[in-house]
Amino acid sequence: MTVTLADVQAAQKILEGAVTPSPLLAAPKLSAMTGAKVLVKYENLHVTNAFKERGAVVRLSRLDADSRARGVIAxxxxxxAQAVAYHARRLGIPATIVMPETTPHVKVAATRGFGAEVVLDGETVAESQIRASAIALERGLTFVHPYDDPDVIAGQGTIALEMLADAPELDVILVPIGGGGLISGVAVAAKALKPSIEIIGVEAALYPSMWNALKGADLPTGGPTLAEGIAVKTAGALTREIAARLVDDIILVSEAELERAVNAYLMQQKAVAEGAGAAGLAALFAAPGRFAGKTVGLILCGGNIDPRILASIMVRELEREQKILAFRMTIADRPGMLGTIATRLGELGANILEVHHQRGFLDVPAKGATLDLTVEIRDGAHADAILTSFTESGLPCRRLDGGAGG
Structure with a gap:
């Protein structure tokens, strides 16, 4: 059992009228940041804001009447989950979805909103699969696998057909890897149409499942990752076979690189990307020299990120870029000190974002207090000037982000 270019082309016909082709657009700002000529495939613009609709539609459309009547499970x-729920409802097919208990609420709520019965079970997708398989057997439901299925793989491969139709000059496509359905489909189609193209997978460093499978490695898998959409501990059997033949390499990216990529999509492209969706850009940040001067296609494969997490990432990136400074000082506990410090910060051109005043620490003098401040600044030089100014005026302070001050 395998997947061919003909399968992907047949899948493309099934998608007509069900899933709108997504745009592939040049990204000059990302190109300037990375040294590559970057084009972005905006798969976050589908109804469910992710590429998964493609594979789901192909699989559901090929069910027989009896299977449709009994329903599906995933x-x-x-x-x-959202892709199966949405298109099952559109096709009149009952859907049950088993999701890990750790799934972001925004994704659970969206899946229920599309009309599916949602069962929360397990800490990981692998644990959820055990429950889903049991329910499928008990109720006689058809299992719609998220990646290890020929129809699903063929559906995802239509992304490559569209990318190469719009930009045949692509040298590389960077593809996020979870279970491997997306990269398998993309590799099958792209390599058949343009054998010289490089297909490079990207995994979160915490979940190197395909890396381990293809390289015979035994890197540990697990842990909290921003890219929960690709947090898969074991690659699929079919996807592993296809990737072994057609994928040129895999890059592992850190959590910091994923955060930077999510933030860059938002700030530079005004596009919302979840951690998994930003993995390709994270790889460009991780290994810019490798892609310098090449025409690189990125697949922004999903935009379903928790708004609270997105807000946190934006603030954390401001701190990394030294646009926000957090520091601590010990002050005399007397009237007017806070006002004096606030005035001085204003004179130095810093905007106060947060103040925390603490008298209870035992390492603080009885007539003293600890003051933690978070301020908005221009850059690293501005931060140094602020810390130096306070230290020279008799108020030694230190950064709370690990840097040295005062």
Whole structure:
């Protein structure tokens, strides 16, 4: 059992009228940041804001009448869940989705909103699959696998058909890897149309499942990752076979690189990307020299990110870029001190964002207090000037982000 270019082309016909082709647009700002000529495939613009609709539609459309009447079941951390739920409802097919208990609420709520019965079970997708398989057997439901299925793989491969139709000059496509359905489909189609193209997978460093499978490695998998959409501990059997033949390499990216990529999509492209959706850009940040001067296609494969997490990422990136400074000082506990410090910060051109005043620490003098401040600044030089100014005026302070001050 395998997947061919003909399968992907047949899948493309099934998608007509059900899933609108997504735009592939040049990203000059990202190109300037990375040294590559970057084009972005905006798969976050589908109804469920992720590429998973493609594979789901192909699989559901090929069910016989009896299977449609009994219904389908799937396990997913979110995007496959929403895709199956939405298109099952559109096709009149009952859907049950088993999701890990750790799935972001925004994805659970969206899946229920599309009319599916949601069962929360397990800490990981693998644990959810056990429950989903049991329910499928008990109720006689058809299992719609999120990645290890020929129809699903063929559906995802239509992304490559569209990318190469719009930009045949692509040298590389960077593809996020979870279970491997997306990269398998993309590799099958792209390599058949353009054998010289590089297909490079990207995994979160905490979940190197395909890396381990293809390289015979035994890197540990697990832990909290921003890219929960690709947090898969074991790659699929079919996807592993296809990737072994057609994928040129895999890059592992850190959590900090994923955060930077999510923030860059938002700030530079005004596009919302979840951690998994930003993995390709994270790889460009991780290894810019490798892609310098090449025409690189990125697949922004999903935009379903918790708004609270997105807000946190934006603030954390401001701190990394030294646009926000957090520091601590010990002050005399007397009237007017806070006012004096606030005035001085204003004179130095810093905007106060947060103040925390603490008298209870034992390492603080009885007539003293600890003051933690978070301020908005221009850059690193501005931060140094602020810390130096306070220290020279008799108020030694230190950064709370690990840097040295005062």
């Amino acid at each position: 396990m997913s951390a979110g995007n496959h």
